[in-house]
Amino acid sequence: MSDVGPLLRHWRTARRLSQLALAAEAAVSVRHLCFLETGRSSPSRAMVLRLAEVLDVPLRERNALLLAAGFAPVYRESDLDAPELASVRGALDAILAQQEPFPALVMDRDWDIRYANAGARRFFAFLQGGRTATPPGPPNVLRRMFHPDGVRRHVTNWEEVAEALVRRARREAIGGVTDERARRVLDEVLAYPGVPASLASVDAGAPLLPVVPVRYARAGREFDYFSTVTTLGTPQDVTLQELRIECFFPADDATRSHARHLAASAAAPAASA
Structure with a gap:
């Protein structure tokens, strides 16, 4: 018997759809969908992909659905350094460069930072203020924000x-x-010293605020940023679908001025050399 039924039910529940609603969206009968979820029927490859599309299942998990149904995966997972992704890397470089002198970075599904522009490197080096202690592991957005050796102490609305x-x-x-x-990283950062226990019970389903400002302060300067997160449109590669491009925008003139001052200060030594 196929193992795909429980996975289909899992995704339908995660998307908060009834069997009737999913059947209508996928243009299949409720009876057939019920048989698929209970294992009384086995889906075709086309049916797995159709249901995955309606359920907006990530590409990595679509491969898992196909494997559970007895089919080979159809979505590849490339290395970002692979030659076939050169054009994508070029696009990412262009986005990061366009954001200067304000910070921008590219992260993967584990919140690891894969690329960062000069604005981000300048800003976070300024916040670190020469400190050598850093959060454990590779550069990671969650660790950087939650760890005592990260930027937490400089975020006034932490x-x-x-x-x-x-x-x-x-x-x-x-x-x-x-x-x-990704869940392990989240569990890790929630266990860091000084992190309120109440954060462990935050409801993921609660409405999100349109914009959450991040306010930093160090050495007499205040930075007030908000960010936008962009994904690549209609990717057919697991790695590309899981990338997130986060760009930080100044919320006031003071932040804009401070960012430009940091950029000018960094350029001055290079010019004099």
Whole structure:
């Protein structure tokens, strides 16, 4: 018997759809869908892909559905350094460069930072202020925000930002069943010293605020940013679908001025050399 039935039911539940609603969207009978979920019928490859499309299942999990139904995966997972992704890397470089002098970065599904523009490197180096202690592991947005050796001490509205990040991380993880890495990172950062226990019970389903500002302060300067998160449109590669491009925008003139001052200060030594 196929193992795909429980996975289909899992995704339907995660998307908060009834069998009737899913059947209508996928143009199949409720009876047939019920048989698929209970294992009384086995889906065709086309049916698995159709249901996955309606349920908006991530590509990584679509491969898992296909494997559970006895079919080979159809979506590849490329290395970002692969030659065939050169055009995508070029597009990412262009987006990051366009954001200067304000920070921008590219992260993967585990919140690891894969690329960052000069604005981001300048800004976070300024916040670190020469400190050599850093959060454990590779550069990671969640670790950087939650760890005592990260930027947490410079975020003046840290609890508001932390709650929004936890909610976002949990929302993005809803439904995923084949990879626990992102969840492990979230569990790790929630256990850091000084992190309120109440964050562990943040409801992922609660409405998100339109914009969550992040306010930083260090050395007499204040930075007030908000961010936008962009994904690549209609990717057919697991790696590309899981990328997130986060660009930080100044919320006031002071932040705009401070960012330009940091950029000018960094350029001055290079010019004099």
